[in-house]
Amino acid sequence: MEPSRGSNHGLLLKLELTSDPGLLGGVREEVERLAGSFGFSEPDCRAVTRAVDEALANIIRHSYGGKEDQPIEVLFRALEQQANSDAGAGLEILLCDRGPAINPKQMRPRALEDVRPGGLGLHFIRQGMDVVEYNRVNESNRLRMVKYIRAAKQDGKR
Numbered sequence: 319m320e321p322s323r324g325s326n327h328g329l330l331l332k333l334e335l336t337s338d339p340g341l342l343g344g345v346r347e348e349v350e351r352l353a354g355s356f357g358f359s360e361p362d363c364r365a366v367t368r369a370v371d372e373a374l375a376n377i378i379r380h381s382y383g384g385k386e387d388q389p390i391e392v393l394f395r396a397l398e399q400q401a402n403s404d405a406g407a408g409l410e411i412l413l414c415d416r417g418p419a420i421n422p423k424q425m426r427p428r429a430l431e432d433v434r435p436g437g438l439g440l441h442f443i444r445q446g447m448d449v450v451e452y453n454r455v456n457e458s459n460r461l462r463m464v465k466y467i468r469a470a471k472q473d474g475k476r
Contacts, residue, residue: 328396330356330409337378337388337415346371352394356409360385366409366465367448372439373413373461381417381459390415397464398399406467408448413461419454 331352349370353363373375374390382388390413444450444476449464 331394333392337382338386369443369446410467
């Protein structure tokens with residue numbers, strides 16, 4: 319997969335796991351712990367954790383067709399504060415898998431009005447993260463998600 323071949327600048331955590339759904343609980347715990355130590359509010363910690371969990375579930379279900387022995391790599395990097403923005407530092411999360419190429423135009427969440435189980439993962443990912451980008455590099459699908467720490471506003475709200 320080799321997504322981490324470049325600089326490890328800002329690397330906070332690297333997880334290499336298989337596509338076994340039984341591992342998702344442990345990953346959720348680590349992501350929530352990391353997001354909390356990074357300085358996110360409780361709601362933002364939950365949003366980041368949910369986005370990673372949903373993305374991993376989608377990789378397992380759609381990219382690997384439920385096979386439990388396929389490789390997934392997850393990288394967490396610290397991003398510096400953005401100039402000319404109310405966003406503070408950020409957390410970048412890169413999920414990489416070796417499943418077949420996916421057409422990003424086919425990655426659409428279903429309508430929220432369509433009440434039935436499943437199908438809301440992309441909605442939760444896009445709702446909870448500030449940046450969501452998908453690309454294919456060599457033989458690897460890459461989902462990049464970023465969440466910024468928002469500067470507190472004058473009235474104390476975030």
